Amino acid sequence: KNEVEQSPQNLTAQEGEFITINCSYSVGISALHWLQQHPGGGIVSLFMLSSGKKKHGRLIATINIQEKHSSLHITASHPRDSAVYICAVNGGGADGLTFGKGTHLIIQP
Amino acid sequence: ETGVTQTPRHLVMGMTNKKSLKCEQHLGHNAMYWYKQSAKKPLELMFVYNFKEQTENNSVPSRFSPECPNSSHLFLHLHTLQPEDSALYLCASSQESDTQYFGPGTRLTVL
Numbered sequence: 001k002n003e004v005e006q007s008p009q010n011l012t013a014q015e016g017e018f019i020t021i022n023c024s025y026s027v028g029i030s031a032l033h034w035l036q037q038h039p040g041g042g043i044v045s046l047f048m049l050s051s052g053k054k055k056h057g058r059l060i061a062t063i064n065i066q067e068k069h070s071s072l073h074i075t076a077s078h079p080r081d082s083a084v085y086i087c088a089v090n091g092g093g094a095d096g097l098t099f100g101k102g103t104h105l106i107i108q109p
Numbered sequence: 110e111t112g113v114t115q116t117p118r119h120l121v122m123g124m125t126n127k128k129s130l131k132c133e134q135h136l137g138h139n140a141m142y143w144y145k146q147s148a149k150k151p152l153e154l155m156f157v158y159n160f161k162e163q164t165e166n167n168s169v170p171s172r173f174s175p176e177c178p179n180s181s182h183l184f185l186h187l188h189t190l191q192p193e194d195s196a197l198y199l200c201a202s203s204q205e206s207d208t209q210y211f212g213p214g215t216r217l218t219v220l
Contacts, residue, residue: 004151030206031206033208033209035211040213041146041197041199041213041214041216042111042211042213042214043199043201043211043214044111044211045208045209045210045211048207048208086151086152088152090206095157095165095206096142096144096154096156096157096165096167097142097144097152097154097209098154099151099152099153100151101150101151102151
């Protein structure tokens with residue numbers, strides 16, 4: 001069973017700061033997902049990665065398969081980025097995901 | 110709006126009740142999932158259906174009974190639940206191993 005660890009668990013930052021959230025996993029995977037969950041529960045998929053780096057707007061996700069590690073970066077952070085960010089992995093095919101505990105991010109104006 | 114809907118959004122039930130959660134996806138996906146999110150715990154997988162066939166049951170107690178009549182609909186039938194089953198129940202769908210799209214969830218409270 002894959003163990004997914006995220007850090008930090010909680011992060012408070014000022015608007016405009018560069019944010020980094022880290023994720024590590026214990027067993028080889030077919031893909032890693034970064035998800036965003038707002039208060040109220042809805043989850044949105046931000047990225048799905050199997051190698052390298054992806055960018056979408058102010059969000060950047062990277063993965064190092066050899067080191068079993070991924071990072072999510074937010075540039076020019078904004079209060080609307082406040083949410084829980086969750087790392088999840090799957091082993092292949094239409095497998096269910098294994099999740100980290102999430103990082104609770106608060107961006108203060 | 111992710112293309113995945115769940116009803117009801119909130120449900121309160123007693124331990125002797127029988128209720129069902131419904132999920133519908135309008136994305137043409139072939140895989141559907143039930144996840145559970147309890148307070149202070151990570152999301153955890155419950156069931157996976159691929160082309161209407163159950164492909165994964167993550168050691169879920171039999172008081173939770175899934176049903177997938179077609180690739181667009183997924184149900185979770187609940188009976189004789191315990192208070193510790195109170196949680197947010199999330200449905201998701203995907204095309205094969207591609208990105209999963211989540212519904213808004215059903216917030217379940219068992220009294």
